[in-house]
Amino acid sequence: MTTSTEALEAHRPSAVLNALKRLGFGTVVSVPDSWLGEILTRIDREPGMTLVRATHEEEALAIACGSRLGGVRTALLVQNAGVLSMGAGMVSLAQRYQFPLLMLVSYRGTPDDPVFYHIPKGRATEPVFRGIGLAHACTDRYRPIGPQIEHAATYAEEASCPFAQLMGREDIQW
Amino acid sequence: MVTNARPTRTDYYRVLPGSLPSRALVVTSLGNASYLWASLHHAPENFYFEDAMGLTLPLALGLAIAQPDRPVIAVEGDGALLMHMGALVTIGAMNPSNLTILLIQNGVHAASGGQALTNAALDLAQLARASGIQHAENLNAPGALAARIAAAEKRDGVGVLILATEPDIEVVRPPISLDPVATKHRFMAAIEAPRYIPTLFDGGMLERP
Numbered sequence: 001m002t003t004s005t006e007a008l009e010a011h012r013p014s015a016v017l018n019a020l021k022r023l024g025f026g027t028v029v030s031v032p033d034s035w036l037g038e039i040l041t042r043i044d045r046e047p048g049m050t051l052v053r054a055t056h057e058e059e060a061l062a063i064a065c066g067s068r069l070g071g072v073r074t075a076l077l078v079q080n081a082g083v084l085s086m087g088a089g090m091v092s093l094a095q096r097y098q099f100p101l102l103m104l105v106s107y108r109g110t111p112d113d114p115v116f117y118h119i120p121k122g123r124a125t126e127p128v129f130r131g132i133g134l135a136h137a138c139t140d141r142y143r144p145i146g147p148q149i150e151h152a153a154t155y156a157e158e159a160s161c162p163f164a165q166l167m168g169r170e171d172i173q174w
Numbered sequence: 175m176v177t178n179a180r181p182t183r184t185d186y187y188r189v190l191p192g193s194l195p196s197r198a199l200v201v202t203s204l205g206n207a208s209y210l211w212a213s214l215h216h217a218p219e220n221f222y223f224e225d226a227m228g229l230t231l232p233l234a235l236g237l238a239i240a241q242p243d244r245p246v247i248a249v250e251g252d253g254a255l256l257m258h259m260g261a262l263v264t265i266g267a268m269n270p271s272n273l274t275i276l277l278i279q280n281g282v283h284a285a286s287g288g289q290a291l292t293n294a295a296l297d298l299a300q301l302a303r304a305s306g307i308q309h310a311e312n313l314n315a316p317g318a319l320a321a322r323i324a325a326a327e328k329r330d331g332v333g334v335l336i337l338a339t340e341p342d343i344e345v346v347r348p349p350i351s352l353d354p355v356a357t358k359h360r361f362m363a364a365i366e367a368p369r370y371i372p373t374l375f376d377g378g379m380l381e382r383p
Contacts, residue, residue, distance in 0.1 A: 026240075052235075052236070056260050059232045059258050059264065063264070066232065066235060066237035067237070068240075069233070070367060071368045072368075089229055093229055098354075150377045157377075
């Protein structure tokens with residue numbers, strides 16, 4: 001017999017959404033990609049959460065900083081290419097002002113990604129993250145995803161900085 | 175004497191403190207937008223940008239959504255707006271009635287020394303309206319600012335006021351340290367924002383002080 005937690009973890013994107021709700025995330029700011037599309041639709045239907053659909057990832061980052069400044073726990077859902085394009089705002093706003101932000105990042109361009117044109121972004125992602133000092137971790141597909149989201153969110157708050165959790169397709173694509 | 179000279183940022187800023195609605199939060203862009211405002215009306219409810227050109231409006235949008243019961247006034251320049259024009263579309267889509275944007279149109283990148291803009295002659299009110307912001311208006315006189323801000327209380331949706339000014343290239347010396355982290359903590363304490371309360375071996379939550 002499976003427990004409800006096991007059933008939830010069987011569908012990892014559901015566990016991600018459940019973790020965000022349980023941890024009190026009130027706002028999600030996003031620029032979508034094909035993996036993120038459906039979970040954003042689900043978030044948009046959540047009565048206790050506000051979804052902001054931004055036009056650019058650096059803009060999304062600033063919206064998230066403003067939301068957290070206003071006292072709302074806030075997550076960013078973006079593709080890794082989007083983090084590559086938000087570098088200036090990351091260092092001069094989010095990191096400079098020490099905003100704790102949870103970033104759930106679809107990790108495109110890995111060997112598991114069937115879309116070949118993402119490969120250049122996949123190769124650049126972690127070296128760039130290290131270069132700009134963006135704390136991050138890759139999800140472990142063999143461990144439950146909910147606690148990994150909570151650890152990432154806790155890291156962001158305890159260290160007063162953005163933290164990027166790099167997510168595989170099975171983690172985030174509904 | 176009749177003059178065709180545009181007002182200055184200072185002219186508008188002198189009107190602003192007496193025009194602020196009760197419990198207003200003010201977000202100012204980098205450079206003189208922050209330095210001059212800190213000189214004329216420093217308050218813990220001010221959030222000063224130190225850098226991050228172009229990100230004032232999206233930050234103010236996030237703040238307005240997080241604090242729906244407080245008026246949020248954002249001061250941004252035309253050059254910075256051009257760097258992230260998409261933010262106008264997002265603001266128009268979310269359309270928070272508590273957000274009022276004061277857009278300084280001086281035709282140059284004043285914060286970086288007065289370099290020419292890509293296009294200094296855009297009708298920014300029309301641009302805002304095309305972005306889904308119904309209440310957008312060009313102002314040419316500081317005396318009109320107080321009435322427009324007062325009217326914001328009854329406005330349905332975000333408001334944008336374009337303030338035509340002369341460029342102010344000379345850098346104003348701020349009267350206080352604009353240390354970013356101090357600015358953030360001072361602001362969050364002033365609005366009594368929920369704080370993260372940790373637990374020893376588990377994740378914490380945001381709680382009101």
